[in-house]
Each structure stands twice: as C-alpha cells, then as structure tokens.
Amino acid sequence: MSSLAEYKSYLSDYLMQYHNITNLKKFFHCLNPEHTDNNPSMMFTDKYNICKCFSCGASYDIFDLVGMDFKIYNFRDKIKKVEELYKGYVPEYREYKPEEQLKNDYTNYYNKCERDINKSSYLEERGIDKSLIKKYHVGYDEKRNLVVFPITKYCYFARSTINSTKLKSKGNSDIWNKDLLDNSENLIYITEGIIDSLSLETIDPNIKTISINGVGNIHALIHTIKEKQFDGTVVIVFDNDAAGIRAVKDLKEELTKINVNSFSTTLIANFDDAECKDINKALITNRELLEKNYQYFDSCFRIIIDKRKKEKEGDFEIE
Ligand SMILES: [Zn+2]
Known part of the structure; x- marks a missing residue:
C-alpha cells in the first residue's frame, strides 16, 4: 500500500492522461465546472502536487479531480479509485533539480x-x-x-x-559503468551491486556489466537507458532473494515498455549452499561452477540474439 503523498504525485500524469493537458508548465483552462475560464488561468505545481486557478481560486489535488470526474464523494472511495487507476504504476523517474543536487567533487x-x-x-x-x-x-x-x-x-x-x-554519496544516484550503454551492440549484464559485477568480470574479462547499486534504483537505470537511447539487450542477474526476484519483475516490465530486450537468469541455481544468494559468494565458494553456468547462459543468449537478428533481416528480404 502506497502513501497518500505518493498518490498525490500522480496528479501530473492524471492531468495529461485524463484531461489532455500536454504542457504542465503552461496555464490551462480551469477545471472548476462553475468557472467559465476563457483565458487559461489554471496552473499545476509539482511542489504541492495541486493545480490552482488564479482566477477563481479553485485548487485541486488528484483526489479532488478523481472525485469530480468519477462522481465519487467519499474520500476513502477516491483513494480506492486512484489505486485502481494507478495499479502497479511507477511514477516517472525525476531528476534532481540543479539547486537540489549536491555537487561535491570527490x-x-x-x-x-x-x-x-x-x-x-x-x-x-x-x-x-x-x-x-x-x-x-x-x-x-x-x-x-x-x-x-x-x-x-x-x-x-x-x-x-x-x-x-x-x-x-549524497545527491543523484547513478549507475556504475553506465557508459557501456552508449553502445547498443553490447549485451549488458545488470547486477544489483558493484562487487557482483566485478565478480563476473573476474571470470570473463570481456564481459560488459553495469550495476544499479540496490534494487531501489531501477528507475535511475530506466532513465539512463532512455537518455542514452540504448537498444541492445540486457541480462538481469539480480540476487536470488525475495527483493531481487521482485525487482527483476519490475525492471522487466519497465524495459518492455521502452522496447528493450531483456533476459533474466540466476547464475547460481545449482549451488549446493542454500546460503549462496549472490554472485560474489558463488565466486568464492565454487568459481568453476559459476564460470560454467555463466558460459552456458551467455552462449544461449548470444544464439537467441543472433537468431532474432537473422529473422529480422529475413523479414526485410520478404518485404
Ligand atoms: Zn477557475
């Protein structure tokens, strides 16, 4: 269950989706049905997540608008409606504004x-x-x-x-080794932590691997992938625990939305030790087995990618 503050932050999306407002930085026609607003005088502010009319003074948050639009009068039912509209919705990753960003040079x-x-x-x-x-x-x-x-x-x-x-460090969260996303030819392994990435690079010096530094950082990753217009393929190799498994599901969904092909796998499924939940532990306990798993999956992924490429080229020939 998300917090009301989070729900309120969906207002920008709600205005765009349900009221066809394309530019939230400009005034738009007041949404108060009592006010005939010939000169757009309503404005959205992401500081309070409300929209306010500078002519009639009306001020609405997402619950007010959902109430008006769907004729819901009870606050609890409004919350339910927002939940229904934004089930599984992930707010867009917002970059820190320059003044919020603590730019310490380290x-x-x-x-x-x-x-x-x-x-x-x-x-x-x-x-x-x-x-x-x-x-x-x-x-x-x-x-x-x-x-x-x-x-x-x-x-x-x-x-x-x-x-x-x-x-x-304080400030914007970043993706480790993200420059690899500049080249869409790359098959990129995404790990939860830098030590996992370094473990993989230890067994294959030619691997391309980046790390998101915690499962909470998948929006920063999506943002970076979009920014760099990466359209290669990624392999998600997160930890084999509940948080990792959930994050894989979330990330795959987000990648599908932006048409980035992805595989996900665990490289440690056949490790005896039930405690072996991450790649680095696998490297320490049985490097040979980890290498074998990695080589097997890596060759599979490359075969699939090649096959897809050929199919695509084949399509062109038919056309
Ligand atoms: Zn108004």
Missing part, C-alpha cells in the same frame, strides 16, 4: 582512497581480480573502514569492511 577523496587501497584486502578476499581494482580506481577509506567505488566525479558507492553497512 576527485581528491578518490585519489587519497586509491593510494590506500593496499591497506585493505577486502576485495582480494572476495576473489576479485586485482587488475579490476585498478581499472575502476577502487579505493580504501582507512578512517571510515570503507571500500570506495567511484561512480562519477560526484557520486560513489561504498561498503564497510567491518560490518554490513553500504552507503552512497
């Missing part, structure tokens, strides 16, 4: 951490290839006991070497 911090990376053996203990630590400028914050993964100059992901704390 370059100096990264450099210092990178110099100290040898003071921690965290990644080696997790079977990560040393060359990758260098390639991705992974560092170690000795004071805070953190392994630091730069994502951009302004954004990093870090995890504690002494407990299970994971943290992300």
Whole structure:
C-alpha cells in the first residue's frame, strides 16, 4: 500500500492522461465546472502536487479531480479509485533539480582512497581480480573502514569492511559503468551491486556489466537507458532473494515498455549452499561452477540474439 503523498504525485500524469493537458508548465483552462475560464488561468505545481486557478481560486489535488470526474464523494472511495487507476504504476523517474543536487567533487577523496587501497584486502578476499581494482580506481577509506567505488566525479558507492553497512554519496544516484550503454551492440549484464559485477568480470574479462547499486534504483537505470537511447539487450542477474526476484519483475516490465530486450537468469541455481544468494559468494565458494553456468547462459543468449537478428533481416528480404 502506497502513501497518500505518493498518490498525490500522480496528479501530473492524471492531468495529461485524463484531461489532455500536454504542457504542465503552461496555464490551462480551469477545471472548476462553475468557472467559465476563457483565458487559461489554471496552473499545476509539482511542489504541492495541486493545480490552482488564479482566477477563481479553485485548487485541486488528484483526489479532488478523481472525485469530480468519477462522481465519487467519499474520500476513502477516491483513494480506492486512484489505486485502481494507478495499479502497479511507477511514477516517472525525476531528476534532481540543479539547486537540489549536491555537487561535491570527490576527485581528491578518490585519489587519497586509491593510494590506500593496499591497506585493505577486502576485495582480494572476495576473489576479485586485482587488475579490476585498478581499472575502476577502487579505493580504501582507512578512517571510515570503507571500500570506495567511484561512480562519477560526484557520486560513489561504498561498503564497510567491518560490518554490513553500504552507503552512497549524497545527491543523484547513478549507475556504475553506465557508459557501456552508449553502445547498443553490447549485451549488458545488470547486477544489483558493484562487487557482483566485478565478480563476473573476474571470470570473463570481456564481459560488459553495469550495476544499479540496490534494487531501489531501477528507475535511475530506466532513465539512463532512455537518455542514452540504448537498444541492445540486457541480462538481469539480480540476487536470488525475495527483493531481487521482485525487482527483476519490475525492471522487466519497465524495459518492455521502452522496447528493450531483456533476459533474466540466476547464475547460481545449482549451488549446493542454500546460503549462496549472490554472485560474489558463488565466486568464492565454487568459481568453476559459476564460470560454467555463466558460459552456458551467455552462449544461449548470444544464439537467441543472433537468431532474432537473422529473422529480422529475413523479414526485410520478404518485404
Ligand atoms: Zn477557475
């Protein structure tokens, strides 16, 4: 069950879908049936998620409009109606406005951490290839006991070497290694965490892999894919737990909407250890088996992609 505030945020979509308002930054005709508004004088504001008429003073949120449009008078029934209209609806990913964005430049911090990376053996203990630590400028914050993964100059992901704390720098959340999305020829493996991606790259140095840094970040991924107009194929290899499985379903739905082909698989289904829920644990416990699984699935995906391509080309010949 979502919160009322979240429902209220659907107003922008509701105005566009149910009232044919195409530009929410412009005034539109007042929705108050009592007001004949010849000069558009109603305005939407995403600050309060209401629309307000500067002529008659009427002000509506999504519940008011749903009530008026569907002739519902009881607030609880209005909520139900919004739920019904937006069942499974995912609000569009909104970028932070520049003034909200905390643009700390972490370059100096990264450099210092990178110099100290040898003071921690965290990644080696997790079977990560040393060359990758260098390639991705992974560092170690000795004071805070953190392994630091730069994502951009302004954004990093870090995890504690002494407990299970994971943290992300303030500001916009970004996708690790997202430049790979610039090339639509790529078959891209999407993981939940950077260490999973590094685990895969350890067994296949030629793999293209990106990480979303937590299942809550799938909208940032969709946003990035749209922005880069990526139309290759992705393989989703999230954790084999409840949150991961749900996220795969959500992400696949979103990818379908934007016509991006995707596969999803677990590379660790046949691991004996029931505790083995992520790719890195698999790498540590049985690297050979992980490699075998990966090679098997990877060749399957490539065969399917080739077949689809040929079918497509065949279609053109017939035309
Ligand atoms: Zn009005």
